[in-house]
Amino acid sequence: MLAGEGPKAITVMWVMTGLSFILVPLRLYTRIFILQALGLDDHVFTLGWIFLLLYTTFCTVAGTHGFGQPISALTIDEAVQAIYTEMIGQTFAVLGMAIAKLSLGIFLLRIVVKPWHRISIWISMTSLSVVSVMTAIIFWIQRLPSESIYDPRVPGRTVVTVTPFSVLLGSWCAVVDFYFAILPWIFIWELNMRFKEKMTIAISLSLGFIAGICGIVRTIELGGLSSSNYTEDTVPLIIWSAVELAVTLICVGIPTVRPLYRRIVHGSTAKESHEGYKKQSGSDPARAQFEFPMRNFGRFARKDDLFTTNASVAETGPVQSFTEGQGDEDLLVAGLRDDGICVRQEIRVERV
Structure with a gap:
């Protein structure tokens, strides 16, 4: 039964999951039927949303076991189940945030025009992926055996503290968000588009600033990971992780559905509005x-x-x-x- 801070957290998570889902079918429709250019970034985007859905689902299950309530108000079995399912959900969040940003990085690779643009994007994506996977692994091996992390009845020993790695991941996610938001203003002027189109796309891609701000707030809330009242003190972290992941997906999805918007509102095609995001080096x-x-x-x-x-x-x-x-x-x-x-x-x- 959901109680305490659980209902608020679960409600926010499902709302953010629902809002970000709107862009999944819209993006696929735009890519398949309007641009006819379904790419790897579209599949990665969909995978990122699936990870958000799994994150929300496992946290909802954790809520039925006591997530959001003081751990002292739970039985030992309820607390173990709540922490265990919450940890599974957090793992999907850690990996999902990297996947969502990879989608934007791959999208940017399709339209950048200079080698150093591509190199910097690859460095950002690779480093973020490494940090995310490393944090997810350390999250489960910070104590051995792993059962001792969420079950106090199991004896174990601490191998490594996960908090510094979580802080590193949160900080690096914010840095990548800000960089991906700034980068379009550097290269967008070299694309074959009208000035108005350039401004609109640059602004829409810069929505990543919002995700970066959410990432900073989430990083501040990481203190709950080391709290003895884990089921209640991690509520802000759980909420802001869901918000950051959903906002990232929304910010990534909005620029890619603009051709659909143009088709509906102005009746224009992708060619007419130069929505194909082609480089100057194209040969059509x-x-x-x-x-x-x-x-x-x-x-x-x-x-x-x-x-x-x-x-x-x-x-x-x-x-x-x-x-x-x-x-x-x-x-x-x-x-x-x-x-x-x-x-x-x-x-x-x-x-x-």
Whole structure:
């Protein structure tokens, strides 16, 4: 029977699990039917949500045994079952947080444009995975035999203290969240998208700042792991772990469902809104785009936008030359003369 702080904790966990689940089918639908580009990051994202579901489920079971209540109010068998199932749930949380951030990292790898971007992302993902797995293992071998961790009736000896590793994991999760939130502002300007699209995507990817803040709060609450009143003092840690994992999934999922939003609200396709997140080094000839080097923010426009621009400029004076070359490095040059003033505009053809 749920009692004490248990109902509050379980309610928050299921609410966060439900909110993050909304993005699972939306993301899969967007990737499969709109972009037709289902990737590894989508499977990792779904796996991260499954780990959140398992975390919430095991903590719910722990609540029926006394999680959220003072350990002194429980029988020894109830306390053992509550701590044991809670520990299983925490293991899924530790691994799930790394998996969710891996999903974002893999997504970023699909759109970054420079080698050092890829290297830094791989370093972040690899190091976080190592720390997460290491913490999960130490969590279960901090005392030997492992039964002595949650059952005081079993004699055992302490092998290693898990709290420092938990602090390291929480801190590193926050660092990776902040880095992944900052990185888009560095490379997004080199993608073949409109300026408005770049700003929107950069802001949506920066929602990871929220997950980083949740990670800091969760790290502060790690003191409950070493408390003798484990079933009650770990409630804040359990809640904030669920919030961080769910917020991470939500922040990762929002940018990937934007093509679906554009399709519903504006009726546009992925190609029209450049939602395919293609790099400049792409080679699809069907998606020629035109760069205006004179713009300091590197705006890219579609072919129909180009002719609209030329038509409006032509009203101010006769177009003396307009030629289109072949290949990625060729230029379109329009020279305009009006009262002795020469206006030169260069337009670079990009194959993306």
